[in-house]
Amino acid sequence: MPHGEFQALYVMWLRQMKRFMRSKSRLIATVVQPLFFLLIIGGGLSGAVLPGMTTDNYVQFIAPGIVAMSILFSSMYTGVSVLWDRKFGFLQEILVAPVNRFTIIFGRTLGGATTTLIQGSIVLIIAIALGVPIASIPGLLLAIVFMILIGFTSVGFGLIMASKIEDFEGFQIIMTLIIMPLFFISTALFPIATNTNLHDFIRKLSFANPLFYMVDGLRGSLTNIDNVLHPLVDLAIVLVICIIMMGIGSYLFSKTEM
C-alpha cells in the first residue's frame, strides 16, 4: 500500500476514534443499555425456565447475546453515520481527496470496528463481573474474533443502508422492520432452534438469519452453554456473511456521487 493511502487509512480511523472518545453520551449509552438488559431483564428472569434452555441461570444465557447486540447496533450506527457526513457536507471533503474509495471505506470500517470492539469489551467485562463463566482461554480469543467480525459485518450493512436511504427516518424504519425481528429470532434473548413452543416454521427460519450465527458463535466460544452449532461452523458462516456485506457496502459507497 502506498504511503499516501496508508496515511488516509490512519486518519480516517483516527477521526472515528476522536469522535467516539469525545461523544460522552454515546459512551454512556453503550454501557448503560446493555447493563439494563443484563441486570434488569437478566436479573428479573434469572430463575425462569425457558423451553430449550438447559442452564438454570438466565444471565449466563443472554450475556453473549447482549454483547453481540451492543456491537451490532453501535457498528450499524457507525456505517449509517456516513449519512451525517453527507448531511453536514464532510463527505464531499472526503470524496474530492486523491484517495482510493476503498481506502476510505476500509479506514472508516476499521475505526467503527475499533470503537464497537471497545464497547463490546466493556459489556463483556461487566458480564464476567456478574458471574458469567468463561469456557476457556482459546474460547475467549475466538469470541473476540467473533466480536470483530460482527463489527465489520454490521458496519458493512450500515454502509449499504447509508447509500440506499436518504435520511434518518429511513434508518429508523429499517431498524424497526428488519433488524429488531432478526434480533428477536437470533437466539440472543431466548432459544429458538431447541424451543418446542415455537412453530416449526420460525425454528427453520432462524437458520436463515445471519444474526443467529453471530450470536450462536459468540455463545459457543464464550460460555459454551446452549449453543446450537459448533463455534467453528458458525465462524465459517459469519466470515462469508462478513465478506459479502463488506463487499456490497464498499461497492455501493464507491459508486457514490455528490
Next chain:
Amino acid sequence: MDIIRTENLTKEFNGLTAVDNVSFSVKEGEIFGFLGPNGAGKTTTIKMLTTLLNPTKGSAEVAGFNIINERNNVRKSVGVVFQDPALDWNLTGRENLDFHARVYALDSETRKKRINEVTKLVDLEEKTNVFVKLYSGGMKRRLEIARGLMHYPKVLFLDEPTLGLDAQTRRAIWNYIKKMNKEEGTTIFLTTHYMDEADYLCDRVGIIDRGKILVIDSTTNLKNSIGNDVITLSCSNMTKLLERLKEESWIKNVKKHDNFITLGVEKGEEKIPEIILIAQNLEIKIKSISIRKPTLDDVFLSFTGRTIRKQEADHPWKKFVGFDERRRS
C-alpha cells in the same frame, strides 16, 4: 498557459440539461468567475471539474490532467471550498486541517508548517485549537478556505464563497481571496450570483445562464460594452420614447424593461438634459431619471434581458429541482 480548459462540457440529470455544451479556458494565475443565478449550472460545472460528477458529454482538463481519465491527478492539483460547509464540527480547526493534510499525504513537518501558514493567511492562528462547532459562520468559511490551500493546489475552486455571510465578513473574505491569489499564485475559479463580488474579485468573468455561457470577458470590457454611464428612466409613453431614442447615435444601447428604460451612454450627466428635451418635444412626461456607473448587473441584464434577482424568482428549474436546487446551482 491555460490551467483549465473545457470542451463542450455537458451534464444532464434525468433529461434536464444542467450544463449545456460549455467551452471555456482559465489562464494560470488569474481569478476567474462564473456569474449566474441559482440553477444556472455553476456548481454542477465545479463538481465536474473536481471529479465529483462525471460529465454526460464533452471533456475538460485541469492542470493538464483529464477529468475523466486522470481523476487522481486532478484531485491532487485542486482545492475545493464547497457551497455547503464541509467541516467536521466535532474536531478542532487544527484537526480539520491536519485531517486534510494527511489525506493529501503531506509529511509531518510540512503539515505543521503549512497549518501555521494557512491559518495566518486567514487570521485564524489564535483559534486553531477551538472546536469548529464553536466557530462563527465567517470563521468556518475562512477555515475552509485555509484548508483548500493546505496541499498547495494549483487551482482553488470556490463555490459561492460568501453565501450567507454579512457585509463585513464578505469584504474580509474577498481580501483573503485576493491575498492568496497574489501571495501563493493560486489560480482561482469561483462562482457567485453576487455582481459586486464578481466585479471586485475577478479578472475575467463568464456569465452563465440556464447551463449556457453567454459571454466571457474581463470585467472592464464587459462594463465598457454597456457604455460609461447607465441612465435609467421611467416615463408615460415608454414605447414612443424608445423608438425616438433609437435614432440618436450617441446612445450605445437602449433596452426596455417592464417599467423602465436603460440607456448606455458616454458622459451621462450631459445627456440627461438632451433626453428630457426629446421627451418634452414628444409630450412625454418623465417620472424619474437617474445616472450611475455600469455594474455587472447591467451586463447581466443586457445579455439575459432579466435582472439576476428577477431571474431567481421565476427560474424554470425551480419547479423541477425543489429541495436539491441549491446544490446544483
